Amino acid sequence: MTYDKELAAAKKAASLAATLCQKVQKALLQSDVHSKSDKSPVTVADYGSQAVVSFVLEKELPTELFSLVAEEDTGDLRTESGQETLQRITKLVNDSLGNEEVYADTPSLSTEDVLRAIDHGKSEGGAVGRHWVLDPIDGTKGFVRGDQYAIALALLDEGKVVLGVLACPNLPLASINQHSSESSHDKVGCLFFAKVGEGTYMQSLDGSSPVKVHVSAIANPEEASFFESFEAAHSLHDLSSSIAKKLGVKAPPVRIDSQAKYGALSRGDGAIYLRFPHKGYREKIWDHAAGCIVVTEAGGEVTDAAGNPLDFSKGKYLDLDTGIIVTNKKLMPSLLKAVRASIEEKVSSL
Numbered sequence: 001m002t003y004d005k006e007l008a009a010a011k012k013a014a015s016l017a018a019t020l021c022q023k024v025q026k027a028l029l030q031s032d033v034h035s036k037s038d039k040s041p042v043t044v045a046d047y048g049s050q051a052v053v054s055f056v057l058e059k060e061l062p063t064e065l066f067s068l069v070a071e072e073d074t075g076d077l078r079t080e081s082g083q084e085t086l087q088r089i090t091k092l093v094n095d096s097l098g099n100e101e102v103y104a105d106t107p108s109l110s111t112e113d114v115l116r117a118i119d120h121g122k123s124e125g126g127a128v129g130r131h132w133v134l135d136p137i138d139g140t141k142g143f144v145r146g147d148q149y150a151i152a153l154a155l156l157d158e159g160k161v162v163l164g165v166l167a168c169p170n171l172p173l174a175s176i177n178q179h180s181s182e183s184s185h186d187k188v189g190c191l192f193f194a195k196v197g198e199g200t201y202m203q204s205l206d207g208s209s210p211v212k213v214h215v216s217a218i219a220n221p222e223e224a225s226f227f228e229s230f231e232a233a234h235s236l237h238d239l240s241s242s243i244a245k246k247l248g249v250k251a252p253p254v255r256i257d258s259q260a261k262y263g264a265l266s267r268g269d270g271a272i273y274l275r276f277p278h279k280g281y282r283e284k285i286w287d288h289a290a291g292c293i294v295v296t297e298a299g300g301e302v303t304d305a306a307g308n309p310l311d312f313s314k315g316k317y318l319d320l321d322t323g324i325i326v327t328n329k330k331l332m333p334s335l336l337k338a339v340r341a342s343i344e345e346k347v348s349s350l
């Protein structure tokens with residue numbers, strides 16, 4: 001199975017959704033009217049992104065049975081108070097699709113069409129058949145701050161991730177570790193994509209030629225730097241810091257939002273990603289499926305804190321032991337040891 005046409009459709013869908021999201025984020029940042037705590041712009045972009053991805057996948061792959069596991073549902077949009085938002089989303093979606101040459105002749109979508117496209121995302125996933133997995137805006141906190149976020153789309157086939165696309169509209173094309181000139185950092189917008197057995201590639205969201213990427217080859221943890229969530233509410237920063245200390249990591253943590261961390265790691269910007277959500281949080285498959293294949297096809301490893309690979313075949317949730325750790329094959333054994341020791345220390349100090 002080559003998944004060529006599926007990958008082409010996924011890249012197109014994620015790129016169009018990224019354009020829609022950037023438009024909303026720019027308007028949000030320029031607006032004096034919306035306070036940063038106002039949730040409506042992010043809501044409009046979330047739904048709009050999901051509608052665009054759903055529409056493009058269905059249009060590009062008409063012969064396939066279509067199953068989509070996605071974050072948003074239309075409950076609120078079907079209420080009376082949701083009508084104004086629904087109108088805004090519908091306009092945004094039509095503007096985005098209308099700008100794309102191939103859809104220019106497609107009749108405008110009605111609000112009903114948009115609701116239908118969003119509702120396609122109701123699938124529960126699982127171990128049988130094919131399921132698309134979508135986070136229309138991963139890292140909503142980063143989106144609202146004007147920082148990093150991602151559109152994350154993956155395909156599961158019989159419970160395994162077989163392709164993944166990560167659109168990271170604000171991620172610099174140059175490594176975020178290089179102290180390069182200001183101008184190279186000005187260029188942002190990366191599209192990472194991977195197919196099982198065929199490696200990971202990155203291109204610019206505005207369409208440069210893809211280049212193959214690889215995870216960092218660092219074998220000495222003292223030279224490694226590590227990624228973690230920007231938001232302390234999403235991951236235990238004190239636990240990461242204890243693990244980094246045990247490993248001998250010298251660099252301070254690089255804190256960025258969303259699966260942009262997986263993308264940056266896949267091209268070697270940093271060598272380790274540590275994620276330890278607070279107790280009780282259940283990880284969803286759309287928050288890791290695309291990132292996971294982007295890193296593993298670039299030569300990295302993604303496991304839970306006990307060293308088990310992530311299992312995407314159980315429905316919407318990942319049942320995990322404690323957290324998620326990501327690094328290259330050389331560093332994984334010492335990272336696992338440091339993770340175990342730090343978790344044991346934490347438990348015995350309670």
Ligand SMILES: Nc1ncnc2c1ncn2[C@@H]1O[C@H](COP(=O)(O)O)[C@@H](O)[C@H]1OP(=O)(O)O
Pocket residue numbers: 135137138139140141142228229230231233234235256257258259277278281287
């Ligand atoms: N309490 C939480 N703990 C961990 N992750 C969370 C929590 N709340 C939301 N998330 C999700 O974590 C992911 C991104 O986290 P981070 O940027 O820290 O890597 C997002 O998918 C975000 O949801 P969302 O996709 O709605 O933003």
Ligand SMILES: [Mg+2]
Pocket residue numbers: 135137138139286287
């Ligand atoms: Mg998310």
